[in-house]
Amino acid sequence: MLVKKKKKKIYFLSLFLIFSIISVFLILKSLTNNILYFKSPTEIKLSDEINFNKKIRIGGMVKKDSILIDSKEIKFIVTDFKNELIVSYKGVVPNLFSEEKGVVAEGKLKDKKFFVADRILAKHDEKYMPPELQGILKQDAK
Amino acid sequence: MINLISPSKIFKWIERLMNFINSIFFVVLIIGLTFALLISPPDYLQGDSVRIMYVHVPSAWISLASFTCIAILSILTFLLKIKNLNLISKSVAPLGLLFTFLAIVTGSLWGKPTWGTWWAWDARLTSMVVLLMFYVMYILSLKLIKDEDKANQVSALIAIVGLINIPIIKFSVDWWSTLHQPQSINILNGSSSIHSSMLFPLILMLLVLLLYCALIFLMKYKTEIIRIKKKNVKRL
Structure with missing residues (x-):
């Protein structure tokens, strides 16, 4: 045919x-x-060979109540709910950077638990909603 | 069947359709913009920059859909050699290029206040740039190659190869860790993580952009038909 x-x-x-x-x-x-745009704390923990001189990106959630700000730097813990990584950063963070939100940090690892960032990017999640629904803005304003 | 979609018969239908779209386009546009810019609430995190989404997301959808359309038509032309299909994909291509460009630019404008950077070479953004390059190659091959049959063949091949990129764009946010957020709307199970007060303007704006696409497509398609008719007259 x-x-x-x-x-x-x-x-x-x-x-x-x-x-x-x-x-x-x-x-x-x-x-x-x-x-892969960034590595999670678990991937860092599991990887055998890490180049401590090479710039990498790590990402995950900012752990609740982990942000410490003093006059010199800001410190927080990035978690993927299995493993954690302490990040220290000097500079201005993006507006959307906050606890329990996604974050991507660019910089160098000091060791497998400590990361020195020279750039912070906020990762937005896929949820969109009006502020009344969340009530988060009110809590933040207090 | 093939007679039904023959260029000469379809000519008056194009006119009618264009008139119809022209009559409703601005009404829908104004309604869409009112919802997107005024009535819809700001986002709880992003504030007003969420309104960029109402252009960004439909643009990205259209850019993917039109490339898929071009690629499928290219496969059919490759197998069946129907001239009309060629004209259709030729008319869709500039629209796809425009909306890919729009999606990238609006995404970049949104990225600065949200992520803190204009651009990141993550999987989603990079694969969108690849799509843009496929559009450019497709259109250039049609414009630059003088021999018409050869131009059609080369462009069809480019479109078929580019088709592989489409699922990569779609699933890039699931397969790899990216800065770009995963999809909010899942058509397969009908769930959406966009609140309904924002979903409605999004769908309205999609409708507006689709109407715009239809209008420009019909104009371009008409021009292509006229061009072919002219050529035939010359040959006689």
Whole structure:
């Protein structure tokens, strides 16, 4: 029913697509470490070789009641609810930086428990809601 | 069947459709903007910068949808050689490019006050740039290659290869850790983590942008048909 030429084309196209999907998959698979924008505290704990001189990004939740601010620096604990990492940072944090919110820090590891950041980014979650619903703004204002 | 979608028959339908869209577009636009900018509440965390989402999210959806559309049409053209499909994908491409660009720019504007940076090379943002490059390559191949058959073939191939990027964009936030937040609206199980007072303006703005797309698409499609008709006359 199908003309021979068309059959050939369909074969060619599906082979081509399968081949390219597999190759893209393999490329992405081998690059996973570079594609990950940040590492979680657990990934840091589990990794064997860590270059302490190389800049990396770590991310997770800011632990509740863990933010300490003094005149020189701000210290807080990043957690992924399994492992924790202490982060110290000198500078201005983004507006959305707060407890129990996502955060990404760029900097160097001192050891597996202590991270010195030179840039802080706030990670927004996927929830959008009006302030009345949350009542958070009122609590913050006190 | 093929006669039904033949360019000459569809000509008067384009006119009618364009008139209809023209008559309702500005009404829907004003309603959409009123909801997005005035009636909808600010976000509990982001404040008023949440309003950027009402353009950003529909733009991103449209950019993905139109590339998928171009790629599927390209596969069909590759197999069936229907000229009309080519004209359709040719007319969709500039819109896709525009909305990819819009999604990236609005995202960047939103990122500065929210994340604290204009740009981050995370998986979602990078794959969107790749999509932008595929659009540029697709359009350039149509414009630069003089031989029409060859141009159609090359552009179709670019679109088919670019199709692989679409699921990567979609699932990048699930597969890898990214700065970009995961999806808020799950169409499959109908759940959404966007409050209904913000979801409604979002859908309204999607409607506005879709109407705009339809209008520009019809104009472009009409031009392409006219161009083909002219060519045939010259050949006679």
